[in-house]
Amino acid sequence: MAYVPVPKDLSNVKTKVMFNLTKRQLICFSMALVVGLPLFFLLKDRTNTSLASLVMIFSMLPFFMFAMYEKHGQPLEVILKHYLAVRFLNPKQRPYRTNNFYAVIMRQARLDKEVKHIVTGKQSNSLKRKTDKSR
Structure with a gap:
């Protein structure tokens, strides 16, 4: 066979x-x-x-x-x-790149501080303008 x-x-x-x-x-x-x-x-x-x-x-x-x-x-x-x-x-x-979570939190804190400074600065400027107009 x-x-x-x-x-x-x-x-x-x-x-x-x-x-x-x-x-x-x-x-x-x-x-x-x-x-x-x-x-x-x-x-x-x-x-x-x-x-x-x-x-x-x-x-x-x-x-x-x-x-x-x-x-x-x-x-x-x-x-x-x-x-x-x-x-x-x-x-x-x-x-090799990693996502450093601490760096992300620090950036976010810095941005939050900057936004807060901008918002409070505009509010104080707008209050000054209103007081200047009333005089």
Whole structure:
């Protein structure tokens, strides 16, 4: 009887579409083919064949990397997005800030004192004006 290994964790199993490749791999390989072959045929007549094939290989390499590379279940574009966010978009140092409750209470007390001073100052000014008008 034939033995077929069945993985215990089925979340890692990917469905194969054609030629034992996933849909993502087929798309990336097709894009590599669309970019690499015309480049090879354009350069083959102008330069020697080995240089044209090297240029073709290096132009197809990023597509192969996007198709095949995966780390911790994340494809290459997700890893690159995280790297760019950490390296360039987010701040380098994140200062530790706390909400000092005592400082909040002190600010509020200072504001209350200032408001009280303003209110009493206006009342005393308005009383002075009323007394000045009566004279």
